[in-house]
Amino acid sequence: MSNxxxxxxxxxxxxxxxxxxxxxxxxxxxxxxAQLSGVSARAVEGKYGVLDPAQLTAMPRSGDNPHYPVTRxxxxxxxxxxxxxxxxxxxxVTGICGWARxxxxxxxxxxxxxxxxxxxxxxxxxxxxxxFDTVGVCxxxxxxxxxxxxxxxxxxxxxxxxxxxxxxxxGMRQVGVIAAxxxxxxxxxxxxxxxxxxxxxxxxxxxxxxxGLELRPPQVETNIVVFHVAPELGTAPEFAGRLRDRGVLxxxxxxxxxxxxxxxxxxxxxxxxxxxxxxxxxxxxxxxPSSSSKARSAYA
Numbered sequence: 001m002s003n004x005x006x007x008x009x010x011x012x013x014x015x016x017x018x019x020x021x022x023x024x025x026x027x028x029x030x031x032x033x034a035q036l037s038g039v040s041a042r043a044v045e046g047k048y049g050v051l052d053p054a055q056l057t058a059m060p061r062s063g064d065n066p067h068y069p070v071t072r073x074x075x076x077x078x079x080x081x082x083x084x085x086x087x088x089x090x091x092x093v094t095g096i097c098g099w100a101r102x103x104x105x106x107x108x109x110x111x112x113x114x115x116x117x118x119x120x121x122x123x124x125x126x127x128x129x130x131x132f133d134t135v136g137v138c139x140x141x142x143x144x145x146x147x148x149x150x151x152x153x154x155x156x157x158x159x160x161x162x163x164x165x166x167x168x169x170x171g172m173r174q175v176g177v178i179a180a181x182x183x184x185x186x187x188x189x190x191x192x193x194x195x196x197x198x199x200x201x202x203x204x205x206x207x208x209x210x211x212g213l214e215l216r217p218p219q220v221e222t223n224i225v226v227f228h229v230a231p232e233l234g235t236a237p238e239f240a241g242r243l244r245d246r247g248v249l250x251x252x253x254x255x256x257x258x259x260x261x262x263x264x265x266x267x268x269x270x271x272x273x274x275x276x277x278x279x280x281x282x283x284x285x286x287x288x289p290s291s292s293s294k295a296r297s298a299y300a
Contacts, residue, residue, distance in 0.1 A: 002136035049083025085224030143185035
């Protein structure tokens, strides 16, 4: 919702936003910009979620040609989910945002995992955020709160955002208990994200050593590990089903891709157990009789 509110704050009916082709706004929000705000999205393919500023230079469209929507907004995602938890290079972010400002375009950061990016890079959240007009953060991912995201921007933008939130159905009351959990997460759970990153490295190291598995991307930077499963080991849902039968939960991310995410409920001992089970499943190469049917029902 914070992303969709930001789109509506910055854009009007019939305008467009630019984004990376694998980003959350484009892939996982049901075409919300078009459904809710009449805003189209033009996607540019990056490399594991990272765009080169030069890719955008010819993209903006003005109102001079009545055939085209007017480009109004550039959206980035940091860390990048489908990019395998990739931290956007700081110089790429500053280059894109500086270019957008020069073009008169607004900028929005989907910073659902911004605190992961800050811990991994050593660059403070405020330093990342200063380059954007609006920034959304999520408290219920790595920070571990039970619910909640927040959108930040100028006072005028937040005044507008409150109106859009209301019409989107987000005007909750009695939310002090939710805010308390978010505050606790901010005060206690940011620095400990480094533990999740270390656990992800342990898992990634095991995947590198196992035949038939390949990290995508090859380097793991934060708490997301995406890996390819060779067809001889089965499809991603089948492989996930065999892991689930043994107590390890991973998410099919494509026909042959799986995603594993480390978080505060997963200890180092849990990762070591998961690594042992992963090794067992890969080396057995034989699906359990029930796993394929379970996988289909779970991930259809």
